[in-house]
Structure formats: structure tokens, C-alpha cells
Amino acid sequence: MTLYDMKPGQEGTVRSIGEKGPTRKRIMDMGVTPGARIKIVKVAPLGDPLEVNVRGYELSLRKAEAKQISVEC
Amino acid sequence: MTYTIGLAGNPNSGKTTLFNELTGSRQHVGNWPGVTVDKKEGIYRKNKEYKILDLPGTYSLSPYSAEEIIARDYIIKEKPDVVINIVDGTSIERNLYLTLQIMETGIPLVVAVNMMDEVEAKGDVIDCKSLSENLGVQVIPIVAKNRRGLDELMEAVSQTILLKKTEEKITKKPVVFDKMLLGIIEEIKESLNSADESKKYWTAVKLAEADEVVLESITKEEQQKVKGILERAEKEKSLDIEAEIADQRYRFITSVTGKAVKKKSSVHVETKSDKIDRILTNRFLALPIFAGIMYLLFACTFSENFLFVPGLQSPGVWLAGLAEAGWGALTGLLENVIAGASPWLFSLVIDGIMGGIGAVIGFLPLILVLFILISFLEDSGYMARVAFVMDRLFRRFGLSGRSFIPLLMGFGCGVPAIAATRTLESEKDRKITTIITGFMPCGAKVPIFAMFVSVLFADSNKTLVTFSIYMLSIAVAITVSLLLNKFVYKSTASNFVMELPQYRIPTLKSVGIHGYEKIKDFAVKAGTIILLSTIFLWLLSNFNLNSFNGKNAAANEDNSIMSEMDESFLAGFGNVAAPIFKPLGFGAWRPTVGIVTGWIAKENVVVTFAQLYDDDITEEYLQGFFSNYSEQELTDLGFTDGIYNFEEAEGIYTETILFEGGDEHALTTMQDDIADKAAAYAYMVFNLLCMPCFAAVGAMKRELKTWKMTGFAIGIQMGTAYIVALLIYQIGRWFV
Structure with missing residues (x-):
């Protein structure tokens, strides 16, 4: 499953991150790498982006980016 | 011998606080060539040999933003003697990622672990000695905001510089990759x-x-x-080498922090910040709270009826009033002193120089108040939530959620609004927002709408007409943003991978320094542009060729070499340029001159109209007009003792009645030049969208850095104004 499919409060482990390119690079630079624990904190009031907790801090990602991140719960 | 020290670190890691504490007031802001990013340099206050350069805040040294490229080019090409890498102890894993990348460059490094007070408050422990052994660099615990550990940090910096000189290596490099x-x-x-x-x-x-x-x-x-x-x-x-590298860096970090960081509790506990965030970005409360905070931001800066109390001025308006009154008093004093000077010198000093500086001074309080509030939002962590809340909406327009603040402020005054584009993260967003903020119907444009709507739309729903102009400005701003995104910046898919920092209580000092720096910077950089252009226009509107061949001096009673505005160079220019506006419905010299004087300040359009169509504002007309007013009403308007007199009437008529649209029969001869509703609407729209006032242009130049970019921005604004006004007139004339 992907990060997009997870519900707020759910936690998982990152497996892989989509296509090569600047966005993937940015996501990995920010600590979302294979093996990292990731938790959905909440969804923004207008429905997008998401707030996740990874490596002890809060990160926001758009849903389109969350779809690229495959996770294991 | 001077040594250069680069200060690098993640955004929100307390880098600016550390920089301010190390350099005190001995700092200055310049800019990095070719980009809209500030370059801050300062001298260490305890040792003049140390020059400290504040690098832009970055999460990594990948080349994906102007900030990252600057930071890494500086480290790689300029080779500072040492880099201080400030690390936020509360999210140490992600922060050390940049540390590893800086270590890869081979430049001597000292790591400062900041926010140790918060780490301790959580009950966690960071063993800096262990970190130091495993990273092979000195690691110093600090609390930048109350100067804890700064002397130790700078001692470590000195040691590192000395070591480098003797080419001695104390520690071996850590092995990060397999x-x-x-x-x-x-x-x-x-x-x-x-x-x-x-x-x-x-x-x-x-x-x-x-x-x-x-x-x-x-x-x-x-x-x-x-x-x-x-x-x-x-x-x-x-394998995927790119992913493998990021992965192995983080694995190395985890192994290092595993030894050095002892967390009190292994599970993620809800911090105070999480609790605040649960309310502030709650699904139902987030938008009302957001609206409330944005209202306060606007009202504190611009409101005449602060917190809905009639007549209570907001801090911004109150301070601006004080500044203007003070400057007015000074100008008055000066008027007495130089009363004997020749008319042109008198006018140069009073209208040109004092007027020009006065324009700058009037904006300073607004900028001060807005920047104190913005830096409060920024330092507290709420600014990131503004982007988080508004992202979905603004992404559609090709902008970031943070563009909301400059655009909202643009309804009050474009000058502080443009200065606020500084808070945008991407360079592209900064440029586009700076350009489209000029389209907003700021307070100074309101008198233009009021006058034209009251005279030419007297039989229509005036509120609706004015409202339509506001809507139009938003529609134009969105359209231009989309076009710029598509054709000029050809933006690749943007992302929104952004940190939502912890909520923190900002320190008064950092908020204060921020506000002070901003107005100083504005006064110097934008002030020069504003002053020079004001003087230049003063020259154009008060002189003509006869000023210099003695004819004016002979003709004028007081031997003044100056001319009336309708015979000035500016009027001449108006005559030449007027045909350009023929297709827009107002191709006459007087409206053209109005546009130009509007660049000094937009409300000047109305003042200029009153001057140029003065056949309509005769003594008889004014007497007739004010005869309908009671004594009380006349007092309220500003007449001494509530008695009509012609001396005061002209000023009051222009700046109160016309500004507020209080005379439906005003300036009848104006309708020779601007004949119908279509032309009037086109004229209002042109003034709305074309180049903003010089003060705003000064702010634009300050943010866009280069004249080339500023010229491009003005070109876009002028082009947009012309096209939209043309469409309005050409389509509108079939309906009126």
C-alpha cells in the first residue's frame, strides 16, 4: 500500500519511493528513506496536503507525493 | 588576518538567532548575485578577525532551490576557513543529514547543537562528546537565544582554524557509506x-x-x-544508487544518534506543540482561526476602526499618522525658514525633497508593524501552517500558500505587502507574487474608484461597480500568475515537501531586530529610488522650456521660473503620449498626466484631476456646493469654526469630497475626455493595474534585486493594464 492509503494515526515503514527525480530526492533528503518509520498525523482542512511524523519531526506532503511512497503497516 | 566563517543549517534551526547573537549590530544585508536571496554578513563581536556569513537555510546540498545552490557554491567555491553547522537538537536526525553533506566537501566543520533547553525539558539527553567522536568533528551544545555555549562554540572554531593552519589532523573521517x-x-x-x-x-x-x-x-x-x-x-x-546514498547517510546517522541520543520515552509522546497544533490546524477550527489571525494581521497594520471600534486607529495607522504629523510639522518649520527663497527652490525643497522623504517616512510604521507581526508568525511556527492550510487553493494558481499574506496585505498598501514576499520559499513564487501584488486595489487607489464611480456611475449600483473592480483585480492576479508560470518560469511540477516546525514562543529581541532591520533596509534601498523619482516628476510637472529662457520669469508676478502644470513638460508629454490611450477610451492629455502623477502616489490621480479641470472648481461652484451643508457638517469637514471659506474649500473639496466620491456632479468638463462608463471603467482599471507608485517600485526593486528583473515586472504590469483596459473599453462601448 502507499502512504496515501493510510489513515490519520496509522503508522508504517517506508518501503520505496516512486520515480527518480527532484521530488523523490527532496523526499529522501527530508528523511523519508526506505526503512524509516512514518505516521500520518492529519490531513489539512482543505483536504490536502498531509502532515506526517517522520524521524521525530513533522513534515507535510501533498497527496500526489504520498501516492509515490509505498509503505508497509 | 581575517578568517571567514560560514554559518549553515536547516531552516528553523535558530540560525538567524545565532547569527544575531554572534555579530550583534555589526552586520549588513546585501544580496547574492542574480537571485532574490539575502546575503547577510557580520563581524564576530568578540574578535574582529572573524567574518561570519549567514548562509541561506537549507535541508541539504542538492541543487533544487536557489538557497541550496548558494549554500553549496559558497562552501565549495569560496572555501570558508570553517563552517559552523547549527543543528536543531529536537530533530537531530534530519539536521545531521546536512552535516554529513557539508563533511563530504572536506571543509573544516564545527557542529553546534541548538535548542538544548528544549531537549532537556523533554527529558532527553544528547551526548555531544559521543557525537563528536563518531562524526570526527567538534560538537558543542548551545542555546542560541540565551547565549549558552557560544563562547565554547567560538573557542572550538578558533581551534579548528588553528588545526587547519598546521595541517594537523586530529580525527579520522567517519565512514558513512558501505x-x-x-x-x-x-x-x-x-x-x-x-x-x-x-x-x-x-x-x-x-x-x-x-x-x-x-x-x-x-x-x-x-x-x-x-x-x-x-x-x-x-x-x-x-540497485538504485541515488536512493542508496540517501539511505546509507540516514543509516549512519541512526547509528550515531543511537549511541549519543537517549530519549526519555521511546514512543512518540504528544508535546505541547502537538497539542497547540491539534487546535490550530483542526479540521473544523483551522479555517476560522486562520481567518481570525489574518484579520488581525491586516487590522493591526491598516485598520481605521481597529477591532471594530469606530475611530480607534490600529498601531500601524496610529504610528503612520504620528510620523506624517511629525514630518508635516518639520516641513512647516522649514517653510518658514526658507520663505524668502526663490519660488523654484522653495518648491524643490518642500514639494520635491520633503515630499519625497515624507512618502518614505509615512510607509515606515506600516512596514515596522507588519514585519513585527510577520516575524512573530514566522518564529512561532504558524507561518508554515499558513502554507499548509492554503496550499490546496493557491497551488491551482501556481503559487504557494504563503503568497496569501502579501496578496492580502496588498489590499491595504502594496509597499509592506511587497516587502512581505520575503517570506516565500521559492524564488519563482517570490517573483510572481511581487508582480501580482501590484494589481491589488490598495488604499490609495480607492479615491480614484470613488471619484469615477460617483461621477460616471451615478445612476448605477455604485457598490456593485466598486466590488466588480476588486473582483477583477483578483481575477487578473490569478490569470497573470498562471501565465507567468506557464510561459515565463515554465515551472516543473512543484512539490510541497515542507517541515512543519515546532511551535515556539518568539523572543522579543529577534522580533525587534527583524522589524528594525526591515525598516532600515527599506529606508536606504527603496528610499533613494522613491526620493529621486519624486524629484524627477516634480521637475517635469513644474517646469517647461520657458523656465530656462526667462519668459516665465517675465510673465509671472513673483518672477518665478516655474510653470503651471497644464503648460509643463509633463503636459507636453501628456499630449504626445495621449494617442496611445485612444483605443482605451481616454486618449487626452489630462488623463494621461493623471496616470503619471499617480506614480508618486495613486491618490494623486484625483488631486491632479482637480488641478487640471479647475474650470469646474470655481469659487461660485464651491460656494454653491457647500451651501447645502450645515455648520456642524462643515466643522466635521474641517472648516474653521464651521464657516465656509474659499481658502480651505479647495483642499477639502479635493481630498475629502472627491476622495470619498461625495459629488456626483463633479468635474463636468472631465467628461469631454472620459466620455462614458466604458472609458471611465477602463481608466480606473488602467490605474489599478499599471505600475504601482514609486514607493512600491522601490520595494519591488528591493525584493527583485536587479533593475532588469524590476523592469520586466513593470513591463508585465503595464502590458496587463493596457490589454485589460483595452478589452474593457472595446467590449464595454457596445453596451453603454
């Missing part, structure tokens, strides 16, 4: 002939990471070799 990756990096390194020896390792790592900027910097031949090595390695070992 054998396989190191093998590949080594192989790439050997294929590089052109790179400088000291940079080879870094270059090789970046090439393995598929860094396009570094790839461009090596020879064609080398590029082929490197591509070959990477393709073969990826195929043979079926």
Missing part, C-alpha cells in the same frame, strides 16, 4: 581528470547522486565515463 558504494565513488573519482584534487571526493559523491549541476561542470568525456560506471553498477548489483 564498501560497495565507496568502490563506486572511488571509481568515479579516478575517472575525473579535470576536477580540483580537494573537490574530487565531493564531486564523485554528487555524480553518484545524479546531480545535474555537477554533471554539467565536467567534460563530455568524463560524463560518458561516469554514466558508464553508474549504469554498469546499477545493472550488476540491481
